[in-house]
Amino acid sequence: MELIKKIFIQLGQLDRRFIFLLIGLSVLIPLLKPDWINIPIKTTTNSKIVFEELNNLKEGDKVLVSFEYGASTKPEIHPMSVAVLQHLFSNGVKVYTVPLWPEGLMMAKYAIEEVVSSDLFNIEEHVDYVSLPYKAGGEIIIRGIATDMRSIFTQDVNNVLLTEIPMMTGINNITDFDFVFDLSAGVPGNAEWVQFACDEYKIPLSSGCTSIMVTDAIPYVESGQIRGILAGMPGAAEYEQMVFEYLNNDTYNKYLNKEAVIVPGKATSRMSAQSIAHLLMVIFIVFGNISYYLIRKRKI
Amino acid sequence: MYEIIGIWCVVLLTLSIFSYLYGDNPFYKSAEHVFVGVSAGYIFTITFWDTIWPNLFGRLLPSYVKAGFEFDVSYIFPLVLGVFMLFRLSKKYDWLSRISIAYIVGMMAGLKFYVFLNSNLLTQIKSSTVNFSGTYLSIINEVIILIGVISGLVYFFFSKGHTGVVGKVSRIGVYFLMIKFGASFGFAVMGRISLLIGRFEELIEFSKPEYYYSTPVILVLMIVGLSFWSFKNNTNINKNN
Numbered sequence: 001m002e003l004i005k006k007i008f009i010q011l012g013q014l015d016r017r018f019i020f021l022l023i024g025l026s027v028l029i030p031l032l033k034p035d036w037i038n039i040p041i042k043t044t045t046n047s048k049i050v051f052e053e054l055n056n057l058k059e060g061d062k063v064l065v066s067f068e069y070g071a072s073t074k075p076e077i078h079p080m081s082v083a084v085l086q087h088l089f090s091n092g093v094k095v096y097t098v099p100l101w102p103e104g105l106m107m108a109k110y111a112i113e114e115v116v117s118s119d120l121f122n123i124e125e126h127v128d129y130v131s132l133p134y135k136a137g138g139e140i141i142i143r144g145i146a147t148d149m150r151s152i153f154t155q156d157v158n159n160v161l162l163t164e165i166p167m168m169t170g171i172n173n174i175t176d177f178d179f180v181f182d183l184s185a186g187v188p189g190n191a192e193w194v195q196f197a198c199d200e201y202k203i204p205l206s207s208g209c210t211s212i213m214v215t216d217a218i219p220y221v222e223s224g225q226i227r228g229i230l231a232g233m234p235g236a237a238e239y240e241q242m243v244f245e246y247l248n249n250d251t252y253n254k255y256l257n258k259e260a261v262i263v264p265g266k267a268t269s270r271m272s273a274q275s276i277a278h279l280l281m282v283i284f285i286v287f288g289n290i291s292y293y294l295i296r297k298r299k300i
Numbered sequence: 301m302y303e304i305i306g307i308w309c310v311v312l313l314t315l316s317i318f319s320y321l322y323g324d325n326p327f328y329k330s331a332e333h334v335f336v337g338v339s340a341g342y343i344f345t346i347t348f349w350d351t352i353w354p355n356l357f358g359r360l361l362p363s364y365v366k367a368g369f370e371f372d373v374s375y376i377f378p379l380v381l382g383v384f385m386l387f388r389l390s391k392k393y394d395w396l397s398r399i400s401i402a403y404i405v406g407m408m409a410g411l412k413f414y415v416f417l418n419s420n421l422l423t424q425i426k427s428s429t430v431n432f433s434g435t436y437l438s439i440i441n442e443v444i445i446l447i448g449v450i451s452g453l454v455y456f457f458f459s460k461g462h463t464g465v466v467g468k469v470s471r472i473g474v475y476f477l478m479i480k481f482g483a484s485f486g487f488a489v490m491g492r493i494s495l496l497i498g499r500f501e502e503l504i505e506f507s508k509p510e511y512y513y514s515t516p517v518i519l520v521l522m523i524v525g526l527s528f529w530s531f532k533n534n535t536n537i538n539k540n541n
Binding site for chain 2: 020023024027028031032072075103105133134136137139143154155161162163194199200210211212214215220232233234266270274277278281
């Protein structure tokens with residue numbers, strides 16, 4: 001018993017660089033050898049709600065997709081951006097992207113490019129999607145989109161006048177959209193979309209956000225102000241899986257190229273590494289607490 | 301070729317930031333400074349060309365900017381307020397910037413007051429009520445939420461001492477808050493691990509021959525550089541002693 005106590009006490013005094021190394025290995029090994037660990041992904045209610053909401057959209061419906069993330073949060077949000085865009089295009093929904101973060105402009109471009117280059121759909125710019133440019137102002141821009149979009153945006157990202165884009169005909173404010181999907185990693189993010197636009201004008205909103213934002217966004221989800229939420233990388237993996245199954249089973253989908261190869265998204269392959277690292281963190285926390293308790297008891 | 305140079309820069313900067321785990325070092329410092337400089341430059345450029353140029357100058361000089369806006373003389377005011385903001389750099393005239401700040405504060409306060417009241421207060425109060433026509437499980441859930449809301453509010457009520465019934469209710473509020481902090485911590489860990497996975501995935505990808513083994517090559521060079529720096533640092537410390 002004394003030996004076990006001694007081991008725990010010594011574990012508590014472990015050099016933190018050793019812990020960094022272990023965390024690093026717990027992430028690296030599952031990524032290098034994905035066949036070694038295969039943890040199944042279970043779909044949560046909130047991810048299912050998001051899927052159902054987007055699946056209920058009809059052909060020709062207009063969805064505003066807002067990009068509020070950058071390179072630092074790309075691993076969490078980008079896989080869900082691609083999966084959401086695939087899901088929307090597979091139902092013939094018209095997509096309007098708007099970046100509210102400076103880096104969001106690049107992220108929107110990369111997400112669209114990834115979907116276009118996958119050859120899953122025959123989509124065309126200005127016919128199936130429009131990319132709006134970045135405008136500084138955060139919540140003020142959201143408010144502007146809600147009230148008078150044309151006072152802020154007159155051109156798309158390629159400087160083509162919106163008046164020359166047929167897809168933009170009749171789009172003047174938030175009420176002209178059927179749905180808003182927000183991909184956020186901070187402020188402005190889903191809370192600002194709720195407060196400054198969707199709540200007041202009764203436009204349905206769903207969101208995909210970083211893990212760290214989830215606890216702040218959950219009250220909006222519980223009250224129905226946000227319809228479902230994709231929570232960080234696990235949320236992205238769940239959504240990717242649902243879209244992957246949907247595209248594979250939907251053999252009569254007229255928007256889907258039958259020759260194209262449907263591949264599962266990136267977040268799914270990352271989940272094993274995430275789970276192992278979490279397990280290790282839990283072990284560290286348990287050992288750390290036992291060690292702290294024993295050291296404190298010895299001092300007394 | 302440019303793509304390969306970009307990828308080598310990505311690997312170098314990622315490993316430089318990771319090198320902080322060893323300790324503060326020149327690689328980390330350089331990467332940090334590059335990040336600050338590039339971010340500031342990128343944000344300034346994109347804000348000017350995507351917002352200030354089309355939305356402000358596009359209305360003051362529409363035939364020159366050609367952003368699709370018509371001439372609007374009222375946009376002189378935001379231009380003046382924007383120029384006033386730049387006077388923060390002058391000690392003599394920095395009071396002018398306070399006019400612009402006052403406008404921003406006043407406008408945002410007014411706007412936020414309404415939206416916060418509507419979305420965060422009224423709707424949240426409404427959603428905290430218990431719907432007794434639901435299932436047993438949903439009623440239990442809603443009762444727990446209601447207890448959490450009330451006890452949490454009591455904890456932040458400081459006009460009465462936290463003794464007796466108030467003390468007990470506020471104690472329950474503390475437990476709810478602790479659960480919230482625990483959940484936030486768990487999600488924060490999850491987010492950080494996700495970002496680590498993202499970086500590792502790219503480093504693994506860039507280890508391939510088509511990228512000229514950028515990750516292992518830079519890693520080895522960095523270890524050599526750090527060892528040399530560490531050795532030199534120790535020598536200097538010994539000399540000073």
